[in-house]
Amino acid sequence: MNRINYLFNTKKERVLSIYFTAGFPKLEDTLPVMEAIQAGGADIIEIGVPYSDPIADGPTIQDSNLIALENGMSLKKLFEQLVGFRAKIHLPVVLMGYLNPIMQYGMEAFCKKCKEVGIDGLILPDLPMQQYLDEFKELFEEYGLFNIFLISPQTSEKRIREIDQNSNGFIYMVSSHSITGAKTGITEEQIAYFERVEAMNLKNPRLIGFGISDAETFTTASQYSNGAIIGSAFIKKIKDSQNLSQDIQDYLKGVKA
Amino acid sequence: MIRVDEKGFYGKFGGAYIPEMLHPNIEELRENWESIVASPEFQNEFQLLLRDFVGRPTPLYFASRLSEKHGAKIYLKREDLCHTGAHKVNNTVGQIILAKKLGKKRIIAETGAGQHGVATATVCALMGMDCTVYMGELDIQRQRPNVERMKILGAKVVPATSGSKTLKDATNEAMRAWINDPVGTHYIIGSVVGPHPYPEMVARFQSVISEEIKWQMMEKEGRENPDLVIACVGGGSNAAGAFYHFYNTPEVRLVAAEAGGLGVNSGKSAATTALGTPGILHGSKTILMQTEDGQVVEPHSISAGLDYPGIGPVHAHLFDIGRAEFVAVEDEDAMKAGIELSRLEGIIPAIETAHAIHALNMIEYSKNDVIVINLSGRGDKDLDTYIKWGGY
Structure with a gap:
């Protein structure tokens, strides 16, 4: 069974997914950061594949992408780092990245490599549902990779249902009209949207991301979904950290408190 | 089609x-x-x-001295005369x-x-x-x-x-x-x-350019189709407009002038078709300048309007099937072509447009050919660049 399904079969509440950029803050930090996220008690690890032009990301993640690229990170390098990571990491691991670097790597070679190293799912923000269905669905399924779709407050009920039908793993609910890291806190308007989607009784679990940064926002988001995703706030925490492992674990403890 | x-x-x-x-x-x-x-x-x-705000139709102007110099019948589609100075x-x-x-x-x-x-x-x-x-x-x-x-x-x-x-x-x-x-x-x-x-x-909104070229050609030359249409390409909107009604008329040669920057192999260029490979940029699959790892390469051109690492998907297609000829015009040559047009025709072109003028030196054509160059913009905005360059 895909580790993502296994997770949601056994845990339905307060699922915490942490995003970080591969090769950030230093090139060889990828695995230590993953280990610390696991030790800190998160449930899913989302590894960002750095890209020069991340159009859905705000300044914090843009900056981490740029630093990772300057550090020499690439998809090829990432797969080298990930060889054997399953000896240490049992959490579901999802790769989040933009299409272009993956296309250049070769879509099939990429999927094959994901399976080989032990990746469970993909979040590709610039791959819309139709393009996924037309071009990549079969390939992803062949290699056992879940494709995780985003929905936003603007997504119509009809489309949410279509996305639900074509999703596996979980649905990534973008909490507001925003790029990553742009807004913090949760407004009443957002809660109305969370409630609206909750009432739809979708077949897939939902995680809320964008604007989640601390115990309060994590708890609020978890009240209306199966949990939440933290990205920019986590990147800020580790950017200048002198003791990655400790700082990450302390931060996650605080979020889960 | x-x-x-x-x-x-x-x-x-x-x-x-x-x-x-x-x-x-x-x-x-x-x-x-x-x-x-x-x-x-x-x-x-x-x-x-x-008509009343933009000032269309823009003239199709017979550039006699430029024609004499280059040995062809050259018309300029005067998009530089549009309100705000460009197409x-x-x-x-x-x-x-x-x-x-x-x-x-x-x-x-x-x-x-x-x-x-x-x-x-x-x-x-x-x-x-x-x-x-x-x-x-x-x-x-x-x-x-x-x-x-x-x-x-x-x-x-x-x-x-x-x-x-x-x-x-x-x-x-x-x-x-x-x-x-x-x-x-x-x-x-x-x-x-x-x-x-x-x-x-x-492209549809810009297609008014080639729509007008057709009837203006009919008025001036008694035929709708020129032998060549030349336009500069950054993202490619003026070229798309100038090519649009000729896409499916194979006897009209389409020439796209990209920005060669300091030279296609200098590492300082924006010649997308010369340097690029298929990929995804800004929401469409096209040809773009990128590293082996799929990171977008920073382009360079003296002209801000051509300083872009991709091209519109329609141009990628025209390139792919060989419908359009692409040339890479270097900074220095474009600047000189800008001066040439200024001196020969009394028109200071935008530096983007000057790339299309220089393309005349890079392609083959015969003396009897009727060539339309899309004069996409005027050079007022580029005075600083002309002054800094100083070669006039």
């Missing part, structure tokens, strides 16, 4: 690779733009504004009417040389709409007069400070701004780039 298919592809290129957050906006456009544009109300308003306004007039019909209140745009920014600020002023233009920090420095023009027209100019701080980054910022504020906002993309339906929509 060269035309966009229903999924937004020209052959292998095009499509709409966009984050879900933009899906409703893109879908709204895709579903409505053609019927709105085809409606008599739209056409009445559009044609009236093109960009054809598209912004069309899109602003469309935005209004869709009930949008706020306009955002990206700009490279500032021509599209000025054209957008202009139509926003005309329609009383709120306007924010994203512009690379480097371009803000080298296109100061256009920045001030936008401000005079009441637009807000926001610097894009990421990456190379040029057009690509301004486009990223505009897309992010759209994601952040999608409701009630229309994004006026200035070139034939971006997710479907933008490339076709922008």
Whole structure:
């Protein structure tokens, strides 16, 4: 069974997914950061594949992408780092990245490599549902990779249902009209949207991301979904950290408190 | 037959690779733009504004001294005489009417040389709409007069400070701004780039250029088709407009002048078809300059309007099937061609356009050929660059 399904079969509440950029803050930090996220008690690890032009990301993640690229990170390098990571990491691991670097790597070679190293799912923000269905669905399924779709407050009920039908793993609910890291806190308007989607009784679990940064926002988001995703706030925490492992674990403890 | 298919592809290129957050906006456009544009109300308003506000039709001018020098019959399609100084306004007039019909209140745009920014600020002023233009920090420095023009027209100019701080980054910022504020906002993309339906929509608004060339050719030469049409290509909106009604007329040679920068192999170039490979940029599959790892390469051109690492998907297709000839014109040669046109015809062209003039030296043609060069813009905005270059 895909580790993502296994997770949601056994845990339905307060699922915490942490995003970080591969090769950030230093090139060889990828695995230590993953280990610390696991030790800190998160449930899913989302590894960002750095890209020069991340159009859905705000300044914090843009900056981490740029630093990772300057550090020499690439998809090829990432797969080298990930060889054997399953000896240490049992959490579901999802790769989040933009299409272009993956296309250049070769879509099939990429999927094959994901399976080989032990990746469970993909979040590709610039791959819309139709393009996924037309071009990549079969390939992803062949290699056992879940494709995780985003929905936003603007997504119509009809489309949410279509996305639900074509999703596996979980649905990534973008909490507001925003790029990553742009807004913090949760407004009443957002809660109305969370409630609206909750009432739809979708077949897939939902995680809320964008604007989640601390115990309060994590708890609020978890009240209306199966949990939440933290990205920019986590990147800020580790950017200048002198003791990655400790700082990450302390931060996650605080979020889960 | 060269035309966009229903999924937004020209052959292998095009499509709409966009984050879900933009899906409703893109879908709204895709579903409505053609019927709105085809409606008599739209056409009445559009044609009236093109005539009385933009100043169309623009002349097809026989450049006798340039013709004599190059040994062909050369006509200049005078888009430089459009209001605001370039062809960009054809598209912004069309899109602003469309935005209004869709009930949008706020306009955002990206700009490279500032021509599209000025054209957008202009139509926003005309329609009383709120306007924010994203512009690379480097371009803000080298296109100061256009920045001030936008401000005079009441637009807000926001610097894009990421990456190379040029057009690509301004486009990223505009897309992010759209994601952040999608409701009630229309994004006026200035070139034939971006997710479907933008490339076709922008090309359609610019196609008035080749539409006019056809009847003007008939008046002056007694035939609709020139032997060659030459245009510069950054993203490729003026070229798309000048080529549009000739796409499927194979006897008309289409020549696209890209920015060679300091030389195609210098590492400082924006010659996309010479240096690029297929990939995805700004929502469409196209040809772009990138590393082996799929990171977008920072382009270079002396001309801000051509300083872009991709090209519109329709041009990628024209290149792919060999329908258009692509040449890479270097900075220095473009500048000299700008001076040549100034001295021979009394027209100081935009540096973008000067690339198309130099293309005359890079292709074969015969003395009897009728050549139309799309004179996409005037050089007023580039005086600083001409002065710094100094070779006149």
